[in-house]
Amino acid sequence: xxxxxxxxxxxxxxxxxxxxxxxxxxxxxxxxxxxxxxxxxxxxxxxxxxxxxxxxxxxxxxxxxxxxxxxxxxxxxxxxxxxxxxxxxxxxxxxxxxxxxxxxxxxxxxxxxxxxxxxxxxxxxxxxxxxxxxxxxxxxxxxxxxxxxxxxxxxxxxxxxxxxxxxxxxxxxxxxxxxxxxxxxxxxx
Amino acid sequence: xxxxxxxxxxxxxxxxxxxxxxxxxxxxxxxxxxxxxxxxxxxxxxxxxxxxxxxxxxxxxxxxxxxxxxxxxxxxxxxxxxxxxxxxxxxxxxxxxxx
Numbered sequence: 001x002x003x004x005x006x007x008x009x010x011x012x013x014x015x016x017x018x019x020x021x022x023x024x025x026x027x028x029x030x031x032x033x034x035x036x037x038x039x040x041x042x043x044x045x046x047x048x049x050x051x052x053x054x055x056x057x058x059x060x061x062x063x064x065x066x067x068x069x070x071x072x073x074x075x076x077x078x079x080x081x082x083x084x085x086x087x088x089x090x091x092x093x094x095x096x097x098x099x100x101x102x103x104x105x106x107x108x109x110x111x112x113x114x115x116x117x118x119x120x121x122x123x124x125x126x127x128x129x130x131x132x133x134x135x136x137x138x139x140x141x142x143x144x145x146x147x148x149x150x151x152x153x154x155x156x157x158x159x160x161x162x163x164x165x166x167x168x169x170x171x172x173x174x175x176x177x178x179x180x181x182x183x184x185x186x187x188x189x
Numbered sequence: 190x191x192x193x194x195x196x197x198x199x200x201x202x203x204x205x206x207x208x209x210x211x212x213x214x215x216x217x218x219x220x221x222x223x224x225x226x227x228x229x230x231x232x233x234x235x236x237x238x239x240x241x242x243x244x245x246x247x248x249x250x251x252x253x254x255x256x257x258x259x260x261x262x263x264x265x266x267x268x269x270x271x272x273x274x275x276x277x278x279x280x281x282x283x284x285x286x287x288x
Contacts, residue, residue, distance in 0.1 A: 002255055002258050002259065003258065005259075005262070006258060006259075006261065006262040009262040009263065009265075009266055010262070010265060010266060010269065013265075013266040013269055013270075014269070016266070016270075017269055017270055017273055020270060020274070021273065021274070021277060024274075039215065039218075043211065043215050046211050047208060047211060050204065050207045050208060050211065051204070053204075053207075053241060053245055054200060054201070054203075054204040054245075056245070057200045057203075057244075057245045058197065058200060061194065061195070061197060061200065064194045065194065166245075166246075167246055170241050170242075170245045170246050171246075173241060173245075174238045174241050174242070177234050177237045177238055177241070178234050178238070180211075180214070180234075181214050181230040181231070181233070181234055182230075185214065185215070185218045185226075185230055187218075187226075188218060188219070188220075188221040188226065189218050189219050
């Protein structure tokens with residue numbers, strides 16, 4: 001699992017590299033565009049995701065102790081919080097489409113830094129979109145785990161799948177821990 | 190893999206620390222301290238990531254090989270950034286023809 005996560009670090013690393021470069025080149029556009037993101041919503045989502053990491057850690061803990069009902073409960077809570085996160089993302093994406101902030105022929109941005117802002121939003125959608133896809137895959141994995149846990153497949157002796165999905169889920173959380181300040185908190189509010 | 194079982198209270202403590210740090214990250218953007226803003230935000234994010242890796246992901250109790258693998262992942266990200274930036278910001282320094 002760690003070998004896979006290593007590839008994931010560099011997969012997201014490429015996008016972080018693009019971010020670093022464009023932010024260095026276009027600080028003005030970055031500042032102007034970042035103000036269009038909703039900080040309270042982003043902060044709320046950060047809290048939700050950290051909460052889901054807690055419930056995931058507790059699910060792994062329950063698996064280590066072989067408590068079937070607790071595993072199921074904490075996995076369901078993790079799925080729920082993951083769902084809340086994606087729900088908020090839907091609201092945010094809808095808002096971007098409504099305000100013509102999606103890069104492309106219909107992109108509209110007031111001010112002198114429209115072109116730079118469009119690049120910011122390209123990076124924004126690439127990174128948050130890829131992150132959200134990882135969340136969707138994670139929720140799928142958690143659903144499979146929940147069913148397996150319900151059937152009593154995990155015990156003190158055998159709980160590796162729970163642990164590995166846990167590692168994946170925490171990794172996705174870490175990516176967001178960096179995305180939140182880099183995208184939402186670029187400038188002084 | 191890791192047979193170590195951490196007490197639940199530890200997970201709650203880490204969660205609380207992460208929430209406090211998230212609050213600090215948001216709070217600090219309302220104070221204008223120029224370039225320090227980014228530095229502090231990234232510093233807090235790194236601390237949060239390290240907390241998640243060490244405790245939620247049990248790396249504190251993992252074997253040396255696992256720990257080395259993780260360090261290597263981030264080291265190679267460092268290589269990626271260092272070489273890319275040295276290219277972009279080193280362009281034109283030597284005035285090579287046909288650049």
